[in-house]
Amino acid sequence: MKRQNQNPGHNRPNPKRTRVVRAAASSARISLYAACKNNDVRAVKALLADPRVDVNQANKNGCTPLFVASRRGHSKVLSMLLADPRVDVNYAADNGWTPLYVASWKGGSEVVSMLLAKQGVDVNQVNKHSETPLYIASQKQYMGAKSR
Numbered sequence: 001m002k003r004q005n006q007n008p009g010h011n012r013p014n015p016k017r018t019r020v021v022r023a024a025a026s027s028a029r030i031s032l033y034a035a036c037k038n039n040d041v042r043a044v045k046a047l048l049a050d051p052r053v054d055v056n057q058a059n060k061n062g063c064t065p066l067f068v069a070s071r072r073g074h075s076k077v078l079s080m081l082l083a084d085p086r087v088d089v090n091y092a093a094d095n096g097w098t099p100l101y102v103a104s105w106k107g108g109s110e111v112v113s114m115l116l117a118k119q120g121v122d123v124n125q126v127n128k129h130s131e132t133p134l135y136i137a138s139q140k141q142y143m144g145a146k147s148r
Contacts, residue, residue, distance in 0.1 A: 032057065036065040036081070039074045048084050055086045062094035070099035070115065073108045082118050089121045096127030104137040112137070 032053055035043035044065075047053045058064050066087055069077045081087050092098050100121055103111040112133075115121055126132055 032065045033059055033063070033068060036069040036074065036077050037072065039069075039072070039077055041076050041080070044077050044080050048080060055081070055084055056088050056091055058091070058093070062092070064088070064091050064093075064099070066091070066099045067093060067097070067102060070103040070111050071106050073103075073106070073111050075110055075114065078111060078114055082114060089115065089118050090125055092125065092127070096129075098122070098125050098127075098133070101125070101127060101131075101133045101136060104133040105140055 030040070030043050030047075032044065032047045032055060034040075035047060048055065056064050056066075058067075063071075066078070066081045066089065069081055082089070089100070090098055093102075100112065100115045100123065103115055116123070123134065124132055
């Protein structure tokens with residue numbers, strides 16, 4: 001006859017350990033790009049702590065994690081990325097857009113300021129149409145003023 005466990009909680013997993021294991025497993029399955037796109041601060045932190053993670057890994061259009069965080073205005077994720085010395089702030093997507101360029105178009109002034117504060121950012125880097133981030137920001141401002 002099989003003996004019943006006298007302590008029903010004995011075989012239950014430790015909830016704290018389970019959370020840590022689940023977080024690590026979920027971080028391993030998610031790409032840094034996806035974590036940045038979804039503004040998943042915990043996953044971004046875990047992935048940036050791993051030296052094996054390619055922080056400049058681009059998607060099929062050449063967009064990097066920094067690019068998507070800049071485009072979506074995810075300032076917490078952006079500050080984490082900018083603090084990592086492995087991140088290339090001037091990495092251009094296939095169309096020539098850089099994180100500063102896309103932030104000038106979609107990311108907002110806080111994101112633009114954060115990128116401009118990063119040493120090494122090239123404010124004069126042009127896209128495929130020879131447009132700079134300043135030109136795009138001025139066009140956006142003009143279009144906004146025109147629609148009022």
